Structure formats: C-alpha cells, structure tokens
Amino acid sequence: MHTSNALSRIAPSQTAAMTDRATQLREQGIDIISLSVGEPDFATPPHVIAAAKNALDAGETRYTPIGGTSRLKQATALHFARDLGVEVPTSQVTVSAGGKQAIFHALMATVSEGEEVIVPAPWWVSYPEIVRFAGGRVVPLITSAKRNYIFTAAELEAQICPRTQWLLLNSPGNPTGAWYPPEMLHSIGEVLRRHPRVMVLSDDIYAPLNYTGQGHVTLAAECPDLAERILTISGVSKSHAMTGFRIGVAAGPEWLIRSMEKLQSHSSGNPSSISQAAAMAAFEGPQEFLADWRDRFRMRRDMVVSAINAISGLWTPTPQGAFYCMVDAAALMDRFADDTALVLHLLDHGVAVVPASAFGGRDGFRISFAADENKLREALNRITKALS
Numbered sequence: 001m002h003t004s005n006a007l008s009r010i011a012p013s014q015t016a017a018m019t020d021r022a023t024q025l026r027e028q029g030i031d032i033i034s035l036s037v038g039e040p041d042f043a044t045p046p047h048v049i050a051a052a053k054n055a056l057d058a059g060e061t062r063y064t065p066i067g068g069t070s071r072l073k074q075a076t077a078l079h080f081a082r083d084l085g086v087e088v089p090t091s092q093v094t095v096s097a098g099g100k101q102a103i104f105h106a107l108m109a110t111v112s113e114g115e116e117v118i119v120p121a122p123w124w125v126s127y128p129e130i131v132r133f134a135g136g137r138v139v140p141l142i143t144s145a146k147r148n149y150i151f152t153a154a155e156l157e158a159q160i161c162p163r164t165q166w167l168l169l170n171s172p173g174n175p176t177g178a179w180y181p182p183e184m185l186h187s188i189g190e191v192l193r194r195h196p197r198v199m200v201l202s203d204d205i206y207a208p209l210n211y212t213g214q215g216h217v218t219l220a221a222e223c224p225d226l227a228e229r230i231l232t233i234s235g236v237s238k239s240h241a242m243t244g245f246r247i248g249v250a251a252g253p254e255w256l257i258r259s260m261e262k263l264q265s266h267s268s269g270n271p272s273s274i275s276q277a278a279a280m281a282a283f284e285g286p287q288e289f290l291a292d293w294r295d296r297f298r299m300r301r302d303m304v305v306s307a308i309n310a311i312s313g314l315w316t317p318t319p320q321g322a323f324y325c326m327v328d329a330a331a332l333m334d335r336f337a338d339d340t341a342l343v344l345h346l347l348d349h350g351v352a353v354v355p356a357s358a359f360g361g362r363d364g365f366r367i368s369f370a371a372d373e374n375k376l377r378e379a380l381n382r383i384t385k386a387l388s
C-alpha cells in the first residue's frame with residue numbers, strides 16, 4: 001500500500017504545525033503565548049449555543065439535504081444579500097462543513113490536470129495545496145508589504161493565459177489583512193471582462209472584520225455583470241466565533257453550486273444538522289455584537305502595528321481587515337538564516353508566530369491578533385526583547 005499521487009503533491013498545514021508545537025511546549029510547562037491561531041478568542045454568542053441545544057432537544061439529529069436544509073439556505077441567501085450585497089436565489093447557495101470544504105469542493109469540481117489557478121501571495125495555506133491536490137498548477141501573484149499586499153490589475157493580467165481557470169481573491173485577507181477597495185475591484189472586473197474564461201473565487205470569510213469604516217465590498221456586488229463567473233465564500237467560523245461548528249456557505253452560478261453538492265454527496269454528505277441550526281441562528285439572530293468585536297480587533301490591531309513598527313528591523317503596513325498582521329523582517333535576515341529560524345528564535349522567547357514562508361511569502365512572520373489584550377501586550381514585549 002502506498003499513498004496516492006494526489007496526496008504526494010500536498011504538504012501538511014504549517015500553521016497547524018506551529019500551533020501544535022506551541023501546545024507541546026506548553027504541555028512541558030514552558031510558558032508560550034500562541035499568536036499562531038486563526039480563530040477569534042471571543043465566546044460563541046449565547047443565542048447560537050441555545051439554537052444548537054434546541055436542535056438536539058428537538059431531535060434534529062439526522063441526515064439533511066446534502067447542501068443544507070432549505071431553512072438554512074434561506075438564511076444564507078439573506079446573509080449574502082444583507083451582509084455582502086450579493087442577491088441570489090436559494091438555488092444558488094450551498095452549505096458545507098466550513099468555508100474550507102466549500103473551497104475544496106469548488107476547486108476539485110472544476111480544476112483539471114495542468115489547468116492554472118492564480119493565487120495572490122502571501123496566501124492562505126490551504127489554497128495552493130487544494131489546487132495541487134486537484135492536479136492544477138498554482139500561479140503565484142506576488143504582492144509586497146510596501147503596497148499593502150495588494151496586486152494591481154496589470155499584474156493580474158500578466159499572469160492570465162489560456163489555461164487560467166480561476167483567480168483566488170481573499171479580502172479581507174489571511175495572512176496579510178489586505179483589503180481590496182471598490183475601485184480595485186472595478187479594475188479587476190475590467191481585466192476579467194477581457195478574459196471571459198476566468199472564474200473568481202472570492203473568499204469573504206472575514207467580511208465583517210473590516211477596519212476601513214467603509215463596510216464590506218465584494219466583487220459579485222461591485223461587478224454584477226460578472227456574477228455568473230464568481231463564487232463567493234462566506235461563513236460563521238470567523239465572524240461568529242464558531243470555528244468548531246464547521247459551517248461555511250457559498251453563493252455562485254447554479255451549475256457550480258450543483259457540482260459542489262454532487263461532490264459533497266460523496267465526501268461528507270450534509271454538514272452537521274446541529275451546526276446548521278446554530279448557523280441559522282447566527283445569520284438570523286442579532287448582529288449588533290459584531291460591531292463591538294470589530295472595535296476590539298481594531299484596537300488590538302493598532303496595538304500590534306505600533307509595537308511592531310517600534311522594533312528596529314521589523315515593519316508592517318496597517319492591516320485593513322481580518323485579524324492578522326504580516327510583519328516584514330527582511331532587515332533582520334543578516335541575523336537569521338531564514339524566517340523559520342527567526343520564528344524559532346521567537347519561540348525560544350515564549351511567542352509562537354508563523355513564518356511568512358508558510359504562506360508563500362518570505363522574510364517575515366504572521367501575528368494573529370485574535371488574542372486578549374494582556375496576552376498580546378506580553379507577547380509584543382517578548383518579541384521586542386528577543387530582537388533587541
């Protein structure tokens with residue numbers, strides 16, 4: 001027995017590896033502050049918990065339709081319209097076990113051997129691995145700290161060729177906090193109109209976590225004439241502190257939604273019935289707390305940005321969304337062999353972060369500011385000491 005060719009093309013998640021390493025050290029009694037995880041530290045809202053309990057008590061413990069219950073599909077369509085400005089009928093939405101599974105199914109359902117997927121780098125760790133697993137070729141679109149980790153329309157167009165199948169667009173973005181303003185989305189739309197074969201996977205999982213004061217903007221809403229070529233991903237994991245529930249949602253052209261559900265029917269089947277009830281409460285229940293959470297994250301972001309930029313050799317632009325800061329440490333690379341060595345040095349000083357190279361970047365590291373203020377302050381002190 002041996003593993004498959006497809007499996008040999010992918011690597012395990014390095015963010016998970018760093019989190020595991022920090023946990024191991026902590027279990028040995030070493031004091032480690034982990035800023036490597038990608039989940040909010042806030043408690044899941046009580047109305048969501050209550051909905052999950054009620055679903056159990058009401059016996060909602062059986063198979064549901066593959067792409068989610070019709071009630072959750074309605075709540076999902078409401079969420080897309082209200083929160084993302086994307087108007088879709090329920091036939092154009094589907095529900096998966098996390099945004100990750102929706103992305104996995106979309107790419108597996110559409111990418112064939114040798115086809116290309118443009119992935120802006122630094123990227124979310126799973127994008128390139130899923131593309132490779134599907135047999136596709138990852139075409140990196142390199143972005144830099146000095147331009148806020150945003151690519152230009154010209155840079156995008158230069159990477160498009162007849163084999164291009166998808167552009168993956170993640171705004172607000174992990175791991176950089178990059179955010180594409182409406183005018184950028186319009187110029188991306190211009191490029192796409194010239195290349196009608198290219199689809200866009202718009203990963204909006206961090207939609208409510210936008211610190212620009214402008215509210216969320218997304219390609220399918222800004223360029224509705226392209227909506228048939230856009231799959232928009234959203235969810236409850238990051239917005240509602242529901243990472244463990246494993247619910248993600250997608251809106252897009254009907255042929256693609258049906259294809260994703262076809263694949264899902266043979267992988268996980270329906271997402272958890274209990275989690276579906278909880279997600280419905282998340283979409284239909286109160287949303288006001290999101291503004292408070294956003295304010296807390298903004299405050300933490302400001303704390304991280306000013307502390308990092310006060311350390312000689314480190315620099316970061318101000319992330320416009322999500323809860324990550326991609327720190328440029330190029331100026332320190334004469335002291336460390338590479339960014340992994342730098343990150344291991346920080347781990348020796350009690351802070352776990354993830355090297356930029358884990359995200360297709362280089363000479364830097366990602367800090368997650370989804371940690372409480374005291375922990376963050378102490379971690380930033382430790383980083384300052386470690387590098388002074």
Ligand code: PLP
Pocket residue numbers: 038097098099100101124170173174203205235236237238243247248
């Ligand atoms: N997309 C991005 C950019 C993410 O950072 C994550 C989680 O880390 C996901 C998608 C998937 O989230 P989930 O599967 O928990 O819904």
